Amino acid sequence: MGWLDKLKQGMKKTATRFSSATVADLDSLEEALITTDMGVKMATELTSLLKKEKSENIKQKLSDILIQKLTPVAKPLEIKKSDIPFIILMAGVNGAGKTTTIGKLAHQYKNQGYSVAMIAADTFRAGASEQLSRWAERTQCPIFIGDPNEDPAALVYKSLEDLKKNPVDILFIDTAGRLQNKTDLMGELSKIRRVIQKHYENTPQETILVLDGTSGQNILSQVKLFGEATPLTGLIMTKLDGSAKGGVLVALADSFRLPIYALGVGESVDDLQSFTAPDYVNALLENVQ
Numbered sequence: 698m699g700w701l702d703k704l705k706q707g708m709k710k711t712a713t714r715f716s717s718a719t720v721a722d723l724d725s726l727e728e729a730l731i732t733t734d735m736g737v738k739m740a741t742e743l744t745s746l747l748k749k750e751k752s753e754n755i756k757q758k759l760s761d762i763l764i765q766k767l768t769p770v771a772k773p774l775e776i777k778k779s780d781i782p783f784i785i786l787m788a789g790v791n792g793a794g795k796t797t798t799i800g801k802l803a804h805q806y807k808n809q810g811y812s813v814a815m816i817a818a819d820t821f822r823a824g825a826s827e828q829l830s831r832w833a834e835r836t837q838c839p840i841f842i843g844d845p846n847e848d849p850a851a852l853v854y855k856s857l858e859d860l861k862k863n864p865v866d867i868l869f870i871d872t873a874g875r876l877q878n879k880t881d882l883m884g885e886l887s888k889i890r891r892v893i894q895k896h897y898e899n900t901p902q903e904t905i906l907v908l909d910g911t912s913g914q915n916i917l918s919q920v921k922l923f924g925e926a927t928p929l930t931g932l933i934m935t936k937l938d939g940s941a942k943g944g945v946l947v948a949l950a951d952s953f954r955l956p957i958y959a960l961g962v963g964e965s966v967d968d969l970q971s972f973t974a975p976d977y978v979n980a981l982l983e984n985v986q
């Protein structure tokens with residue numbers, strides 16, 4: 698199955714709601730848009746734009762507006778050769794898909810000929826390092842692992858010292874996603890950043906927030922909270938093959954101008970895709986009559 702088919706499958710819930718809302722009946726369309734998790738504000742804004750639309754083809758108009766909103770954020774993650782080592786810090790709540798996404802990205806970059814390494818800086822959760830180690834083994838990347846509960850920043854420091862002797866093109870840093878306390882989160886992420894910057898100025902080049910596409914509107918508060926804790930450069934949304942309500946991407950594009958680098962559409966190594974706004978909107982609106 699192609700990724701868009703997976704995406705469509707994931708959005709079936711949305712699509713079913715859409716199918717009971719005809720574009721001729723804009724109030725029910727507004728309700729359907731809200732249930733895609735794009736948010737009440739966005740749904741209301743879209744519907745009022747459509748109410749003013751003179752042409753017959755309201756669905757086309759809706760599609761055009763959505764594509765226009767999503768196009769600026771649908772950007773692939775670019776590795777700049779002049780910026781090597783290219784350091785990518787992965788942030789996100791527990792279970793969002795950070796570790797899996799690192800595995801998938803490492804696989805892609807290895808296939809493109811880059812050398813890749815990983816630091817398992819989630820030293821708190823039992824099993825987190827083992828999980829990343831399995832990805833490191835599969836993708837044949839060197840990995841740095843700490844002792845249980847070792848200070849993540851200290852592990853990053855040691856790893857970077859070692860990498861000076863054995864340089865790589867791309868370095869992924871996996872982090873713990875503890876969100877109980879904003880001060881903790883901010884403290885930990887900024888400590889890791891400071892350590893990185895001691896070794897390389899203007900790094901990490903990327904701090905990517907990984908978001909679970911099934912968490913609905915909660916995603917928006919995660920972006921806000923993490924964004925306050927650390928400067929984010931982009932987003933990756935996972936689990937769009939599940940019961941995702943894809944409208945949340947529209948809400949993200951509207952609320953934050955952060956690029957959405959990739960979408961996770963499954964648990965295997967190839968299930969990570971960049972997205973293009975037209976394909977995405979087509980999948981989202983497929984069942985609108």
Ligand SMILES: Nc1nc2c(ncn2[C@@H]2O[C@H](COP(=O)(O)OP(=O)(O)O)[C@@H](O)[C@H]2O)c(=O)[nH]1
Nearest residue numbers: 791792793794795796797935936961962963964
């Ligand atoms: N269906 C699906 N599952 C995913 C995807 N990405 C990650 N997962 C699963 O979600 C769970 C949590 O992922 P993990 O990478 O451990 O999250 P982390 O805690 O942020 O590191 C694991 O069981 C993954 O296999 C995805 O795109 N689709």
Ligand SMILES: [Mg+2]
Nearest residue numbers: 795796819825
């Ligand atoms: Mg993890």
